[in-house]
Amino acid sequence: MSIGTVDRVLHNRSGVAQATKEKVLKVIEELNYQPNIIARRLVSKKKYVFAVLIPTPTEDNPYWNLHEAGIKKAEAEILQLGIFIERLPFNQSDPKSYFAQTKKVIAGNYDGVLLVPFFQEKTEDLIDHCKAQNIPCVFFDTNFIEREKDVLTYIGQDAFRSGYFAGNLTSYLLSKDDTALAVSINAVKKADNHVNYLQREEGFKKYFQQDKRIKLETFHYNNPGKDDALLEKKLLEQIKGNETIKAIFVTNSRAYKVASILEKNKIKDIKILGYDLIDPNIQYLKKGFIDFLISQEPFNQGYMGIMSLYNHLILNQEVEQQKLMPITLITKENLEFYKA
């Protein structure tokens, strides 16, 4: 038995007599042979290229910078192994830019795809392509539940449970017959891409269906422009219309907008809960205007997203269908221990 024969058996290639093959397999079994990944990558000159579709961080929403950091860390770790990452950023308020990038991925020759399935209708073709070409695709941050079974994995929070958690926490802060206000502020008119926000609100509501001591109101504001004056007017109307509102749950990273309105109007007895450790939120957390922020651990999401592709393609490891990120609570007091 020579190295060559063993190698053929290992890779299930043709040209080995059945008897020999069985003998080799037996020995492999006995010795519990594990291929040396190191040597394998060393000799293989195959390059892997992963496409990453992630919104461009904007001043209005710097959130995506945090993912980028995690992606960068993964990139550094596996660059030496011949794996390259190509970023295809899109404008999160412009479906066309998203569509253009998905088309690039379909036209290009990528070995794996990591994406935030922001605009769902536009995502279908991409998933079909990946499925047909057997290209692993990873959703992160936002799930696309209908097509979840067609991708390698989803990495992100369970948005509904996250909202439910927020409800539970809010219940600790309020007294009987107080009201909690769930606020959703969207940057675009059509909110089909904000699955997370909707599900968080649902989870939050669900909690208070079981815990009737506390009342619930909702506030929705969709605005593609940036007319924060109107937001202020409407929000104040609602708050002043109900003196029992003692907590506001902002279903996305715009908690700082609510905080700034309360600060400006010197309203101090309303607690604010929101999402994401972006800078404006952090500032208001430190100042005490925001009480709690829920982190989605975007850094880890980015890191694990890339690593899932790596584990699947290069290490041939099983990858879980869902990697649900922890629902992490941040206050002024433990903030400094979370880098992202």
Next chain:
Amino acid sequence: MSIGTVDRVLHNRSGVAQATKEKVLKVIEELNYQPNIIARRLVSKKKYVFAVLIPTPTEDNPYWNLHEAGIKKAEAEILQLGIFIERLPFNQSDPKSYFAQTKKVIAGNYDGVLLVPFFQEKTEDLIDHCKAQNIPCVFFDTNFIEREKDVLTYIGQDAFRSGYFAGNLTSYLLSKDDTALAVSINAVKKADNHVNYLQREEGFKKYFQQDKRIKLETFHYNNPGKDDALLEKKLLEQIKGNETIKAIFVTNSRAYKVASILEKNKIKDIKILGYDLIDPNIQYLKKGFIDFLISQEPFNQGYMGIMSLYNHLILNQEVEQQKLMPITLITKENLEFYKA
């Protein structure tokens, strides 16, 4: 210029003319040469062995199982790279067993050490040895502040800040003139090894020095045996002696003991905060008798502990002097998203 010469320059070995050396260095600079870690580990037959000193998980304290899981993950990742882990478990209520293991490390020939510096006096020799032999040493879970500068890194929580965080959280749960009770239950008489507990209590107290709306009491119970009946008697005495006690902060993983006492005595209006996702705690969290648990992320501690040694020794990377773990809050609602 041959491979051999370049290699000599790279490793700063002798036998290269100054002129040649400079020429080679220049080219290395220009090409931004990065050594291929893969190939390097492949060829090097040097084996690394790390010693891990960690308490044996007991029925009374299964906490250390969680670290072990993280260590195992790291082990699996780097085993192929010729790195081996040798476990030297000790009995956490027996300083002698700890001492015996430290002596083994000193006598042995290890390339790195990961330990919980539980009994501080007994640790001195080990640290001296590591320092003299230039063996990297990592503290985790518990810090040994006086010798922190002599080791590679400390991985764990900032216990004081963690207690402070708990204080802040407690303040949300209580009303003016309520009392918070800080409870420390130790399994051994001499509590010099429980630096964490003490610091958490200090942090907790500190918070209420600034927030005077709430009163504070403390309760200490040191018992090397397992006389939980006495604990119950004493704790009930204190609780019944002060009707305003509305929250109990347990400074270590024994929150379940307090919860069981409250459950047995049908006391329902006192909230419990504690540490660590060990099974009995989790049970009481689910039942609603414990409200909040703070996780120290032991899994990550174990994983990162091993990886710090690896990064330092094999990858020659800079390692931070302190890797402070996040202070993570767990409730019934987000529990399932934390595996450890």
Next chain:
DNA sequence: TTTCCTTTCGTGTACGTACACAAAGTAAAT
């Protein structure tokens, strides 16, 4: 038996690094 083809198996080379050893170069001593 020879020829030819197919199936089966062994050998050689490469990946990038580390190191032992051989070769070449240099300079002083004979």
Next chain:
DNA sequence: ATTTACTTTGTGTACGTACACGAAAGGAAA
């Protein structure tokens, strides 16, 4: 000029894997 001692440089081999290529074995037809 030759020897000797030493410095400097080049070559060969190995690590474990992947694969191309060629060698051997086997069988069928000439």
